[in-house]
Amino acid sequence: MLKKTGAQTVLMREPVSIISAAAITGPQEGQGPLSRYFDRSTEDMQLGCKSWEQAESRYVEDCIKLAIQKSGLLDTEIDCILAGDLLNQSIGTTFGVRELNRPFMGLFGACSTFGLAMALGAMLVDGGFYQHVVASASSHFCAAEKQFRFPMEFGSQRPPTSTWTVTGNGAVVLSREAKGRFPRVTAYTAGKIVDLGVNDASNMGAAMAPSAADTLIAHFKDTGRAPEYYDLIITGDLGHVGGELAVSIVREQGYCLKNYSDCGIEIFNRETQDTHAGGSGCACSAVTFSGYLYNCLTEKRMNKILFMPTGALLSTTSSQQGETIPGICHAIAIENEVDS
Amino acid sequence: MLKKTGAQTVLMREPVSIISAAAITGPQEGQGPLSRYFDRSTEDMQLGCKSWEQAESRYVEDCIKLAIQKSGLLDTEIDCILAGDLLNQSIGTTFGVRELNRPFMGLFGACSTFGLAMALGAMLVDGGFYQHVVASASSHFCAAEKQFRFPMEFGSQRPPTSTWTVTGNGAVVLSREAKGRFPRVTAYTAGKIVDLGVNDASNMGAAMAPSAADTLIAHFKDTGRAPEYYDLIITGDLGHVGGELAVSIVREQGYCLKNYSDCGIEIFNRETQDTHAGGSGCACSAVTFSGYLYNCLTEKRMNKILFMPTGALLSTTSSQQGETIPGICHAIAIENEVDS
Numbered sequence A, B: 001m002l003k004k005t006g007a008q009t010v011l012m013r014e015p016v017s018i019i020s021a022a023a024i025t026g027p028q029e030g031q032g033p034l035s036r037y038f039d040r041s042t043e044d045m046q047l048g049c050k051s052w053e054q055a056e057s058r059y060v061e062d063c064i065k066l067a068i069q070k071s072g073l074l075d076t077e078i079d080c081i082l083a084g085d086l087l088n089q090s091i092g093t094t095f096g097v098r099e100l101n102r103p104f105m106g107l108f109g110a111c112s113t114f115g116l117a118m119a120l121g122a123m124l125v126d127g128g129f130y131q132h133v134v135a136s137a138s139s140h141f142c143a144a145e146k147q148f149r150f151p152m153e154f155g156s157q158r159p160p161t162s163t164w165t166v167t168g169n170g171a172v173v174l175s176r177e178a179k180g181r182f183p184r185v186t187a188y189t190a191g192k193i194v195d196l197g198v199n200d201a202s203n204m205g206a207a208m209a210p211s212a213a214d215t216l217i218a219h220f221k222d223t224g225r226a227p228e229y230y231d232l233i234i235t236g237d238l239g240h241v242g243g244e245l246a247v248s249i250v251r252e253q254g255y256c257l258k259n260y261s262d263c264g265i266e267i268f269n270r271e272t273q274d275t276h277a278g279g280s281g282c283a284c285s286a287v288t289f290s291g292y293l294y295n296c297l298t299e300k301r302m303n304k305i306l307f308m309p310t311g312a313l314l315s316t317t318s319s320q321q322g323e324t325i326p327g328i329c330h331a332i333a334i335e336n337e338v339d340s
Helices: A052-071 A088-100 A113-126 A141-148 A204-223 A239-252 A282-298 A316-320 B052-071 B088-100 B113-126 B141-148 B204-223 B239-252 B282-298 B316-320
Strands: A009-025 A080-084 A104-106 A132-139 A168-175 A184-189 A232-235 A260-262 A304-308 A310-312 A327-329 A331-335 B009-025 B080-084 B104-106 B132-139 B168-175 B184-189 B232-235 B260-262 B304-308 B310-312 B327-329 B331-335
Touching: A009 A052, A009 A113, A009 A204, A009 A282, A052 A080, A052 A088, A052 A132, A052 A141, A052 A168, A080 A088, A080 A113, A088 A104, A088 A132, A088 B088, A088 B316, A104 B113, A113 A132, A113 A168, A113 A184, A113 A282, A113 A304, A113 A331, A113 B104, A113 B113, A132 A141, A132 A282, A168 A282, A184 A204, A204 A239, A204 A304, A204 A310, A204 A327, A204 A331, A232 A239, A232 A282, A239 A260, A282 A304, A316 B088, B009 B052, B009 B113, B009 B204, B009 B282, B052 B080, B052 B088, B052 B132, B052 B141, B052 B168, B080 B088, B080 B113, B088 B104, B088 B132, B113 B132, B113 B168, B113 B184, B113 B282, B113 B304, B113 B331, B132 B141, B132 B282, B168 B282, B184 B204, B204 B239, B204 B304, B204 B310, B204 B327, B204 B331, B232 B239, B232 B282, B239 B260, B282 B304
Parallel strands: A080 A104, A080 A132, A232 A260, A232 A304, B080 B104, B080 B132, B232 B260, B232 B304
Antiparallel strands: A009 A168, A009 A184, A132 A168, A184 A331, A304 A331, A310 A327, B009 B168, B009 B184, B132 B168, B184 B331, B304 B331, B310 B327
């Protein structure tokens, strides 16, 4: 067993190498603090497509192709693509991977999807089933606004607790028997659904914070690690409001997080970009990891990261029917091989 | 390697036991030919809930609990639930598993979701990561009609090629080190997205048939098995129209299927139930397997089944934007241990 009975954390038998990563974003992200870490930031969000949904699929396809190209592998050497997005029936992903002609497994974890894809991909590789797997996730500001909130043309005001859906796609190639040294997935703590009764869809950071805290505490208990083990503990898209809340819940359980951040905090400049509580969407953690965090690891500015994409598992229907917002968070430990 | 390079099929290292299965359906399914194989068929489809979506979640929760109960395990012994459905942002599943307090991985493969859940579950168990995993999928006729087609009150006419979304949930418990002999997952052929340009959302059988044929031919080529190896090759929800099409595509490639059926054909009586081309929805393959096929295997009426849930990866948005309908099909080989 790689996992103790009752525990939520599995350790990889052999750490799984992340042999390449690619991040393509929209213009807003390209004007943000992480700009230089993205492979490309487009000038507009429509990319010449007829619809925002089709533009999202273009980000998916271009980014996965780029991640494969950067890995040095042929498309045909990819055993499987694990991916998902926020759109109804995951059409951003479907129409993005359609032409790639690889075995495909669709995932839905709302904005935690990239974590789920990396975790499942790492286990399938470590389990010996696949040699090379792509993990990917996307979102698109306009497509998400249109589907979840108001028509873009309506120009609605956004409350200060609201977050800004990141436009773009992040993708990594996970591999066994890597040629060279790469950042490696070493452990995975699977998230449970946690719902403390928040029902404000304009404050999803608060809705997801308890699930992030739940997964983080499970990770510490299962592994015996303290927060200081990691150079950085980074959630997916809690933003400024949810991030503070998660830190305070964890503190009540006796864990002091000094090395904490959130992808939604890192990706935009709160002062100059009018994005309110921060970034969100599947692409928030996906491009922050595939751009910025992967670079931190390969450049050895950091050696141990606990990457924790968060998801709010609501729909417009569930909110309209008065349901609260269930949250989930998957934690993936990614570490450099350190000379002993 | 459990898989040859370029192949889509993985063989389990040790076959993974399906130690229990549960199927709960709506009334229409309870009046069909498979009625006696279901654990329970409800008298109405609303189950006392305020909405059809909430009723779908009730089917999910009740059925997963029943599958765990039938396995003889405690809830806390389930390492992970893999599940999904057809509703926007998979709310049928989310609100169904919310109270179960187990690690959760959300999947989206449209009506192929149950196959994806079984396949991933089997690999996670065989890979040594988990001991006991639940695979589950649901759909609900009224919730699906409302979301994908017309309001129920509108009473729209349905064309003869259309299928009837199955109401209910199917769930299995996958396990290592089973006490006793159970049907076992032995192989998995991962599906690719196949889109031959069908854009008639009232003929999803035809849209999905090419993907079923593609996965089936890959399975034969990868394993060297002939159709006769299996007592039954059964697709998920191609129905009468798509099923014939899949058989004819496979025949053109030199494979003659004499032992073929489709869950959407088995579940309803075409003459008496007014369900047109057959059953569909995530629950179609999920309840047909968890009820009928699991019984065929445990009662030894069949010993080798190739179970092939099919999915149409469209949304109302993609159809309204003029997109064609991509299909996918995941094949899982399930076999009894035969005395040598």
